[in-house]
Amino acid sequence: MQPTAHAFPENARAALADARLRKALGTMKSGFQGNRAAAIARMPEWEELREEGRRIKDHVLAHLDVYLERFEARVVANGGHVHWARTAAEAREAVLAICRQAGARSVTKGKSMVTEEIGLTPFLEQHGLQTVETDLGEYIIQLRREPPSHIIAPAVHLTRDQVAESFRRAHGGLDPGRPLEEARDLTDEARAVLRRKFLEADVGITGANFLVAETGSTVIVTNEGNGDLTQSLPRVHVVVASLEKVVPTLEDVSTILRLLARSATGQEFTSYTTFSTGPRRPGDPDGPEEFHVVLVDNGRSALLGTESQEVLRCIRCSACINHCPIYAAVGGHAYGWIVPGPIGAALTPGLLGLEEARHLPNASTFCGRCEAVCPMKIPLPKIMRHWREKEHAAALSPTSYRYGLGAWAWLARRPSLYRTGAALAARLLGRLGRDRGRLVRLPFADGWTDWRDLPAPEGKTFFQLYAEGRRPNSPGDVR
Amino acid sequence: MTDPRSQILGAIRRSLRRSPRDAEAEETVRHRLDHHPRNLIPARTAVGPDGLVELFVAQATAVAATVERLSSPEEIPDAVLRFLAGHNLRPAARVAPAAVLDAVPWERTPTLDVTRGAASADDLTSVTPALAGIAETGTLMLVSGPETPTGLNFLPDNHIVVLRRDQVVATYEDGWDRLRAAGAMPRTVNFITGPSRTADIEQQIQLGAHGPRRLHILLLDVQEG
């Protein structure tokens, strides 16, 4: 996908004005947060499990080269193939070469963030392969030619009637008068249409939630079962996975799986968790004859050993996104790249560069909920702050902001001047907002006042009130 | 040394400030993989063998699977028939070519049309064995093999799984131990927890997105042999 992260402010403005998006995001938030909280309440060991998850992944990252070599050796011993790709382009080429070798014409795909990252589906389509996304949400956005807006609920920004519109347009041969009002109708129609695609496909492509070094297995986690039909019916199964997905043992995966579903959807366990180890065995009546794993670096190795290395512990559960007030306001597309929300803000500058993604680490209120809910204990606010400092140091932040901050710093180091200035400003703003107690427009701060009112100061500073022996009004006070 | 593999491994080692053949790192990894130590096991499964069966049933039911308890394999054909009739479904089933299901007296229920083998696109109902039932989350553990083709778990609308009581274990880790005891890792291991579902349209849960709409478990109160 072509990133538009550099346009975050404009994207966010457009999102805030989109009434349909507001409606769709409204239903999303309450569901995810409530379900997660209930699941965690049923798991008294939650905090210890988080700590173990963190430990496992830190251990892997510290030995990543050795674990990848062991994983590769096991895949090969099981009769599979491993392809290493430094960049998105190399990964796309590797997958295309496998498809060509197999004489493939049609491809089915499970949901995978890394294939979105490398732009695999449009690339295969350009090269003449019919490529169908099979996760219901991914299928919907593929029909609409949109990027995903959420990492586990890619079509969460859409309403039912928008989905129905897309199905009527795409599924031409069906009765135009058929009912498509309910989610059930839509799900059944997609099931019937996609079933044919599954049965026709020559190659099935999935991502991997985990790679197991002990056994050379790849692991996918889905609720729909689309990933399983994708990988078990075609003659060739291709797994595309980024380097940091490797974990040591089956025991270690089990621990992290206890964290994943509860954090993502609030389920105790996802409907289907599937371990794939090599191609079909002699005597197996079904399963793919070829098994390929494409290992994608695309910037990960360079993040190791840096201040943002901890983003590589992420298991893409989406808890941070589901608890983020900024995401809840603007949705996923505004972030302009595959992974939105706090993890997007922490990860994207590292993978795309600060030039492209410099706005994202600013898209935060630093409320800290993302870190509090992250099952892998990733210090997301700290990493965002790190990128903000880098942005400032690289002089990428806007001039007004830099001068403003410089002026404030100069004043703050001169207390008496600072107090005089603050008293003056408080009096001025207090007078401006005297009638309503709030300011609906403020020069130089329309970024704030366009979307909400600024409560007007009372006309005196905290220091002045304190010196008078009065406590400042608490918010509940009646004026 | 310019192939992608060496470049990626080289880049990782540079970032980690480590040399290519680091004996200590290799030993650490080898030890962990050979011993695969367990991590924390949630206490909810410390309930004894009967408690585990109860927990398994409660958890499976909570995720919209249905469970019927039988006292002998002879009851399986009638139970399958009852399940299908209860949902107004055609009395036909594709049964996994597994030895444990050979012993079931299918011929005594002639109204049930039984075929054996891998799933075809038209099969509406399958019957398969499982390797284990995991009480912790009501999860079934199924493995692929000559007797148990994976397609049976996903293609039909209705999946009926036969599980013996002594196959119910506490945790995923216990399942892995059973699998290791049985030999090598099969091509596919499926952990199945309830029927297929999606919430991709307006966050409303719908069962039967792509995989089975119904998951029915026949729990046999018998021991192996």
Ligand code: SF4
């Ligand atoms: S950063 Fe943490 S909470 Fe966010 S998606 Fe990754 S693992 Fe989940």
